[in-house]
Amino acid sequence: MRGETVIRWVLRVTALSALSGLALITAFIFKEGVPVIAKIGLVDFIFSGDWYPMEGQFGIFPMIVGSLAVTGGAMVIGVVFGLGCAVLLTQFSSPRVISIVKPSIELLAGIPSVVFGFIGVVILVPFIRDTLGGPGLSVLAASIVLGVMVLPTVTSISVDALQAVPRSYREGSIALGATEWQTTHRVILKAARSGIVAAVILGMGRAVGETMAVIMVAGNTLDVPHSLLDPVRTLTSNIALEMGYAAGEHRQALFATGVVLFVIIMVLNTIALTVSRRRARREQAR
Amino acid sequence: MRIHPHITQRLAVIAMWTLTAITLGVLLFIIAYILAHGLPHVTWRFLTESPESMGREGGVLPMIVGTLWVAGLAVVIAAPVGVATAIYLTEYTREGRLTWIIRFGADCLAGIPSIIFGLFGFVFFVITLGMGLSILSGALTLALMVLPTIIRTSEEAIRAVPQAYRDVSYGLGSTRWQMVTQVVLKSALPGIGTGVVLAIGRSISETAAVMLTAGSALGLPRSIFDSSRTMALHFYILSREGISMTNAYAMASVLILAILAINLAAYWLMRRFVAKVA
Numbered sequence: 102m103r104g105e106t107v108i109r110w111v112l113r114v115t116a117l118s119a120l121s122g123l124a125l126i127t128a129f130i131f132k133e134g135v136p137v138i139a140k141i142g143l144v145d146f147i148f149s150g151d152w153y154p155m156e157g158q159f160g161i162f163p164m165i166v167g168s169l170a171v172t173g174g175a176m177v178i179g180v181v182f183g184l185g186c187a188v189l190l191t192q193f194s195s196p197r198v199i200s201i202v203k204p205s206i207e208l209l210a211g212i213p214s215v216v217f218g219f220i221g222v223v224i225l226v227p228f229i230r231d232t233l234g235g236p237g238l239s240v241l242a243a244s245i246v247l248g249v250m251v252l253p254t255v256t257s258i259s260v261d262a263l264q265a266v267p268r269s270y271r272e273g274s275i276a277l278g279a280t281e282w283q284t285t286h287r288v289i290l291k292a293a294r295s296g297i298v299a300a301v302i303l304g305m306g307r308a309v310g311e312t313m314a315v316i317m318v319a320g321n322t323l324d325v326p327h328s329l330l331d332p333v334r335t336l337t338s339n340i341a342l343e344m345g346y347a348a349g350e351h352r353q354a355l356f357a358t359g360v361v362l363f364v365i366i367m368v369l370n371t372i373a374l375t376v377s378r379r380r381a382r383r384e385q386a387r
Numbered sequence: 388m389r390i391h392p393h394i395t396q397r398l399a400v401i402a403m404w405t406l407t408a409i410t411l412g413v414l415l416f417i418i419a420y421i422l423a424h425g426l427p428h429v430t431w432r433f434l435t436e437s438p439e440s441m442g443r444e445g446g447v448l449p450m451i452v453g454t455l456w457v458a459g460l461a462v463v464i465a466a467p468v469g470v471a472t473a474i475y476l477t478e479y480t481r482e483g484r485l486t487w488i489i490r491f492g493a494d495c496l497a498g499i500p501s502i503i504f505g506l507f508g509f510v511f512f513v514i515t516l517g518m519g520l521s522i523l524s525g526a527l528t529l530a531l532m533v534l535p536t537i538i539r540t541s542e543e544a545i546r547a548v549p550q551a552y553r554d555v556s557y558g559l560g561s562t563r564w565q566m567v568t569q570v571v572l573k574s575a576l577p578g579i580g581t582g583v584v585l586a587i588g589r590s591i592s593e594t595a596a597v598m599l600t601a602g603s604a605l606g607l608p609r610s611i612f613d614s615s616r617t618m619a620l621h622f623y624i625l626s627r628e629g630i631s632m633t634n635a636y637a638m639a640s641v642l643i644l645a646i647l648a649i650n651l652a653a654y655w656l657m658r659r660f661v662a663k664v665a
Binding site: 181208211213279311317 | 393488496626
């Protein structure tokens with residue numbers, strides 16, 4: 102029996118490694134980033150628009166606006182398309198259709214972000230420039246590219262949520278004379294709401310955190326965008342663009358940008374996890 | 388005027404089919420566009436020679452080798468840790484505060500953006516631990532990044548193994564560890580394999596995190612302590628700096644083919660697993 106005890110302890114310690122990784126990441130990002138925020142002041146760091154690393158001025162307001170803008174745009178596309186696919190897959194299609202569409206959407210999730218960015222640059226950006234005007238590299242281009250990228254996340258988590266709705270709900274509604282579509286949007290979507298909310302929030306997290314594709318299509322200027330056709334720089338691009346040559350306080354300011362990004366992501370994660378956990382608890386109670 | 392419910396349903400189904408068709412169309416377009424422009428330039432020489440003048444000429448052998456090293460090492464590190472975590476969560480403990488906090492940690496880790504992993508890997512592995520920009524730093528960073536995927540899929544695979552298998556194993560007098568390794572893991576292996584294969588795919592696709600940890604050296608890496616540029620990063624640099632569009636397309640084609648092969652493998656493993664457990 103002693104062997105079993107040793108095994109149990111080894112497994113328990115190993116099982117803590119993901120958590121320790123998370124703790125290490127948090128500790129090191131904050132350790133590097135917080136001193137600069139403390140020096141500049143949190144309010145100035147977040148609400149100032151002056152990013153002049155040479156003069157020691159660091160304000161990330163335009164990047165925060167940029168991240169929010171492209172994420173908002175991406176979610177419009179990602180949610181409409183992602184939910185559309187998820188509802189079609191779970192409510193209105195044969196196993197044959199599912200066996201083609203589901204792996205395809207998983208494949209879409211596997212395509213490297215640099216490839217999405219590249220297609221954006223060679224197809225989408227010139228198209229926007231020629232038809233809508235502006236430089237092409239824009240909030241709009243980044244939103245579309247990101248929308249396609251978060252679509253698989255939204256789809257797969259929504260599919261799980263929709264499949265978790267008990268069959269009896271559907272049968273009851275159909276038996277009362279509702280059409281399948283009435284059943285879907287009045288019963289199934291309502292019952293799966295918390296799971297779908299979790300899907301949207303996790304998709305949002307992916308959009309906020311995406312880096313390479315955004316760098317390629319967003320234009321990366323340091324101004325607050327005033328229209329969908331303006332170029333923009335996000336928090337993630339700011340880090341990736343300047344990390345290569347930054348040193349000293351400049352590098353710390355990039356870590357501070359990372360701290361802000363990290364906090365946004367953790368808030369989104371926590372909301373998504375609580376929402377889906379509440380759902381799990383409700384299901385247990387049933 | 389009220390529209391008849393059956394007409395509303397028709398319209399809704401048409402709308403959803405359109406959305407799905409556009410999604411699949413985008414996927415097909417991306418793959419076809421890259422392969423059509425790049426595949427003609429993927430020659431034997433392209434795959435087996437080193438790049439010349441920053442990648443304008445020559446091939447991509449060092450990037451292929453570098454990618455295999457970084458992705459392979461990442462998964463070799465992450466797989467045992469991930470599977471052990473899954474075994475602990477499913478077979479060696481009851482649901483409670485500890486399992487909740489372990490899952491919470493893994494879920495949070497899964498949501499962290501790759502650029503944050505890159506920043507962490509840079510300050511922790513590259514600088515604090517003194518590993519420098521190297522394959523090892525990149526692999527350790529990626530290992531942390533793919534760990535949640537492996538934990539999640541292994542856990543699902545282990546849970547799918549029928550309880551009767553465990554009962555029979557105990558009935559025959561095996562210890563818990565014998566039961567886990569000889570019965571549960573054996574049945575769950577294809578399912579765990581799916582997670583591992585997907586983790587390899589994610590490691591190959593990753594750019595931001597390896598850029599800050601494995602560096603972008605062009606030479607053929609001789610050990611895991613050398614810096615090495617991965618395929619995805621090479622593609623990014625070729626296209627972004629306008630070095631050579633021809634070679635960028637060719638590099639992207641190799642990447643896309645690798646991802647296709649990996650997804651096919653994952654799909655095949657998953658089907659085998661479902662056939663085995665059901």
